[in-house]
Amino acid sequence: MDAIILFSHGSVLCGAERNVMAVAQRMRESGAAPIVEVGFVNYTEPTFAAAVARCVEQMATRIVIAPYFLVAGKFVTRELPGEIAQARREHPSIEFAVAAVIGFHELLADAILSSAEGARPPAAHSATLREASAWCREDPKCPLYGSDVCRVKLRVAT
């Protein structure tokens, strides 16, 4: 049985991973593979190894890794092969394949035009930064850490 792992960087901003989860959900709903999981390199869980374990638990026999990266930088060319080598040692019967990075694709032009159609005043975007506090992990690396919407600050205040 085929599984897809969406391989992503992760973020220090609380809640930023929700978008990657939403992309995975869209892929799941497409029915392209019975299993779609997300594995992060840094900051965010689940890790890549945890994502592989979830696929194996669901009886995957082949895992295709889709890098959620624009270009094949060091995370894709160095870290990912290391993670896969480790996963192969732990799960020798599973077949692994790696898909190409986002790179160049005609659909990117459509995505850009779709974004442009929904363009709104720039300040509307900065207002959404405050929403991150709803998923606060109290991580000092978060750009909101210690700000008036960070849970740490709110707890001190109360």
Add this chain to the structure above:
Amino acid sequence: MKALLIMAHGSPRPEANDDIRRIADVLRARGTHAVVTIGYLDCNDPDIAAAVDECVAAGATEIAAVPYFLHSGKHMLRDLPEILEAAAVRHPGVKIAMGDYIGQEPQIAALLLDRVQAAMGRASSE
């Protein structure tokens, strides 16, 4: 006149921008915007402010600025809006609007599935 400004992160490796330049060419060929340009947040020229100025110099009265980013974060939610707001102050007669980052657009999931299917085809034929 409408301009489309693609806001990319930029990279110390200039070849990392080759794909985005090809995508800008595709968009120019589609002809939806009279001007299609790229502005970089860091490392490469033109920066976003200079790219806005170029659009205005070319006659743009409306600029749609699209973040070529896969993730939300401080660039998307703080740096890019600040740069565009400052540009709007410099060009009061020009309407400058900002779109969602492309990672939020549904085409990205379709694109990734296309990449997955190509990889499955390669794996099966081995």
